[in-house]
Amino acid sequence: MRREYSKKELSALSKKLRSRNFEKLYILDIDGIEWNRPQLDIVQSLCNDFSISYEAGPRKAANVIDMVIAGAEMVYMGTYRLASLDEIATAVSLAEGIGLKVDWNDGVLGRGKGILDASISDIVRGSMDRGVKDIVAPAEIIGEVNRAVAGGEAVVRAIADRRGDEKTTDLNCASLIVNQELLLAEGSSQ
Numbered sequence: 001m002r003r004e005y006s007k008k009e010l011s012a013l014s015k016k017l018r019s020r021n022f023e024k025l026y027i028l029d030i031d032g033i034e035w036n037r038p039q040l041d042i043v044q045s046l047c048n049d050f051s052i053s054y055e056a057g058p059r060k061a062a063n064v065i066d067m068v069i070a071g072a073e074m075v076y077m078g079t080y081r082l083a084s085l086d087e088i089a090t091a092v093s094l095a096e097g098i099g100l101k102v103d104w105n106d107g108v109l110g111r112g113k114g115i116l117d118a119s120i121s122d123i124v125r126g127s128m129d130r131g132v133k134d135i136v137a138p139a140e141i142i143g144e145v146n147r148a149v150a151g152g153e154a155v156v157r158a159i160a161d162r163r164g165d166e167k168t169t170d171l172n173c174a175s176l177i178v179n180q181e182l183l184l185a186e187g188s189s190q
Contacts, residue, residue, distance in 0.1 A: 004031075010045045017050070017180070024051040026136075026159075026177045027072075032056025033081060040070040047071025053177075055101055055136075057081040061090035068095045076101040076136055078110075085114035085126045092131035099134035100127040104141055124148035139165040142173055 005013070017025070025046060032038030038056035046052060047070070054072035058064050059081050067075045075095070077088055080103035091098045102120060103109035110116060114126055124135060125148055132154065137145045139158045149156055155174045159165075165178075 004039060005042060007045065010042065014046055014049050022050065024053065026053040027055065029054065029056035032058075033078065036081075038067065040066060043067065043070040043072050047073075053099075058091070059083050059087070061087045061094055064091045064095055064098060068097065073097050074099055074134060076134075079103045079112070079115050079123060080109045082110060082112045082115060084112045085123070085130060087112075088127050088132055089130035097134075098132065099136060100124070100132045102135065102137040102141065102145060104138045120144045121148040124154075125152075128152050128154050136177065139176075146172055 027042060027046075029038050029042070033056060036057065036059070043052050043054055052072045053074040053076065054067050054070075055076040055078055056067060057080070058067065058075065058077050060083055064075045064077070074097040075091075076099045077091060078101040082088070088098065088100065100123075102123060108115065108118065108120060108123060110123075115123060118126070120137075120141060121144065124145055127135065128149070134155045134157070135145060135149065136157045136159055139160050142156065142158045145156055157175045157177055158173045159177045161179045
C-alpha cells in the first residue's frame with residue numbers, strides 16, 4: 001500500500017479482489033517500512049474478508065504485537081529495517097506467524113546485526129535457527145533461498161513485483177505473491 005485509503009476505497013478494493021476469488025493478501029505497507037508509521041487500519045479493514053500477511057517494517061520484536069492485534073495472520077520482518085536477527089527470535093517467542101522477508105536490490109538490503117555483509121544463505125539459516133518457518137524473497141533470488149532452506153522446515157514464497165516476474169514458472173516455492181497492480185492492470189486470472 002502506497003497511500004492512505006478511505007473506508008470507501010478499501011471496501012471497493014475488497015469487493016474487487018473478492019470478485020476475483022482472492023482469499024489471501026500480502027500487504028506491503030510502504031509508510032510502515034519507510035517512516036515507521038504502519039497503516040494498521042488497512043489490515044483491520046481487510047482482515048474480515050481475507051487472510052492477511054503483513055509487512056510493515058518492524059524494527060524490533062515488540063512492534064509485531066500491534067500488527068497481530070490488527071488482524072495480520074502472518075507478520076514479516078524484513079531485512080531492510082530489522083535491527084538484528086536476534087529480534088526475530090524474540091518476535092517468535094511473542095507471537096505465532098512471524099516470517100522473514102529478504103529485501104533485495106542487487107544485494108541484501110539491511111544494516112542490522114547479522115544482516116550487514118551477510119550472505120542470503122547466512123540470513124535465511126540464521127532466521128530459521130531463530131524459529132522462522134516462513135520466508136519471502138523476490139523471485140530473482142528464490143533459487144538461492146531454496147538452497148539455504150534445503151533440509152529445513154521452512155515455507156518459501158516468492159514475490160513477483162516487477163512486470164514479468166509473475167510469469168516465471170521455475171520458482172519452486174509454496175506460493176507466488178504478485179503485485180496487485182500487475183494483476184489488476186492486465187486483468188490476469190491468477
